[in-house]
Amino acid sequence: MKKHYLLLALTVLLFSACDSGKKEITISSDVYHDSMEKLSEVIVHDIFSPPVASRIYAYPSIGMYEILAKTDPAYKSLAGQLTELTAIPEPTEEVSYELAALEAFIKLGTNFIFSEEKMDTYKAELFKELKKGVNKTYFNASLAYGDQVAEHILAWADGDMYKQTRTFPKFTVTDDPTRWQPTPPGYMEAIEPSWSRIRPFAIDSATQFVPERPTPFDMTVGSPFYKEVMEVYTVGNNLSEEEKEIASFWDCNPYVMNVTGHxxxxxxxxxxxxxxxxxxxxxxxxEETQPMKTAAAYALTSIALADGFISCWDEKFRSNLIRPETLINKHIDEEWLPLLQTPPFPEYTSGHSVISNAAAIALSSIFGDNFAFDDDTEVKYGLPIRSFTSFIDASEEAAISRMYGGIHYMPAIANGVTQGKALGKYVIDKVSLKNESIAQKED
Known part of the structure; x- marks a missing residue:
């Protein structure tokens, strides 16, 4: 009997020792940045298309934001502001909201990619360090809450039509000389022709920001459209080194095909x-932002990007306009090649122009209109740092880069900028991150 009580006492002591530790976990914004960068790395590895990648960024960012917003009364939930998003559940135990937010982000990100093992390995190494010296029950309860919120966001994502669009018919290419044709070297089929069916996050519908109609197709010498084609050809043949650098910097093609012989x-x-x-x-x-503002910046920008792709892709497959490369090779110079590889989808409007300007409006609403920065995003791909005086400055360079790259006519760029700015303005007007009454008192 004494041995039984002694064994029971040792067991209780052992579990108590394992459960001892501090009940506080401090996670810096750098950990959230590193986790986002890891997600980007896997998106590149798995070769997700630009529209699909925007969806992958949005849901984890929103999940992270929703949890952290519970820690700061100055910030508002996005429930009721984003289409069909309902309030996330409340924790039933004491938790670290910062750890739960990180768990939700990683779990959500892992759910949307192919190479899950890469995120699993990253998480195991990260959490091995984070759990040191922390109360086990507290740590596990925080992870459980993060998982619960992730499941809530996944249930929301499940209704956005993504799975259904995987079964929709592929885009049909016709012999119509005005319509998009696959381009060399891969002659890839059109990417995501049904993306306009994806449920938007903040905008009312895919058709809310339909741009002006593209210039009527007419390859008669001297016609307005012919002049637009010739502009792409002429600019492409007379690029300065700076223009080539700009085009390459904003190329952002997830799958460039390089052909040498066979x-x-x-x-x-x-x-x-x-x-x-x-x-x-x-x-x-x-700006050395704290986790709450960091999460807000990722969430709002990813929403603008995701809705920007839905809006742009709606127009692309409505106008279904042929690319410059196809027309120049057929009517002007059969040997001509654009500086950049032509992406596999219709020309109008320019995706870079739309989404870059939408993102710039979102970021400007958080950091200000004259936020200068050095952009080293492309350094890992062998490109130099470029400096900008504002987010709009960067977005407008991203837009014109498509002319330098030889893949867009000017109306797709100019009207795409207008489309993106209008969409971005709508997003920041509709999606309120701050509880203004509290924020004003704090200011």
């Missing part, structure tokens, strides 16, 4: 949305 290999790069997610990190680190 050998074809791919170069993987970050998506346009991924580039702007990188700019979020740059802005946050320059």
């Amino acid at each position: 050998v074809m290999a791919a170069t993987k790069k970050i998506t346009p949305g991924g580039h702007w997610i990188g700019i979020v990190k740059i802005a946050c680190q320059k």
Whole structure:
């Protein structure tokens, strides 16, 4: 009997010792940045298309924001502000909201990618350090709450039509000389022709920001459209070194096909949305933002990016306009090649122009209209740092880069800028991050 009581006492002591530790976990914004960068790395590895990548960024960012917003009364939940998003559950135990937010972000991000093991390995190494000296029950309860919120966000994501669009028919290419045709070297099929069916986050519908109609197709010499085609050809043949650098800096093609003889290999790069997610990190680190503001910046920017792709892709497959490369090769110079590889989807409007300006408006609403920064996002891809006086300055350079790259006519760029800015303005007007009455008192 004494041995039984002694064994019971030792067991209780052992569990008590394992459960001892501090009940506080401090997670810096750098940990959230590193986790986002890891997600970007896997998105590049798995070669997700730009529209799909924007969805992958949005849901984890929103989940992270929703948890952290519970820690700061100056910030508002996005429930009821984003389409069909309901309030996340409350924790039933004492938890670290910062750890729960990190867990939710990683769990959500892992759910949307292919190479789950890469995120699993990252998480195991990260959490091994975070749990040192921390009360075990508290740590596990925080993870459980993060998982609970992630499941709530996943249930919301499940209703956005993404899974259904995986089964929709592929885009049909016709012989119509005005319509988009696959381009060399890969002659890839059109990417995400049904993306306009994806449920928007903040905008009312995919058709809310339909741009002006593209210039009527007419390859008669001297016609307005012919002049637009010739502008792409002329600019492409007379690029300065600076213009070439700008085009390459904003290329952001996730799958560039390189052909040498009969050998074809791919170069993987970050998506346009991924580039702007990188700019979020740059802005946050320059201002040394705390986790709450960091999460707000990622959430609002990712919402603008995701809705920007939905709006732009709606127009792309409505106008279904042929790319410059196809027309120049057929009517002007069969040997001509654009500086950048032509992306596999219709021309109008320019995706970079739309999403870059939407993201710039979102970031300006958080950091200000004249936030200067050095953009080193593309350094890992062998490109130099570029400096900008504002987010709009960067977005407008991203837009014109598509002319330098030889892949867009000017109306797609100019009207895409207008489309993106209008969408971005709508997003920041509709999505309120701050509880203004509290924020004003704090100021």
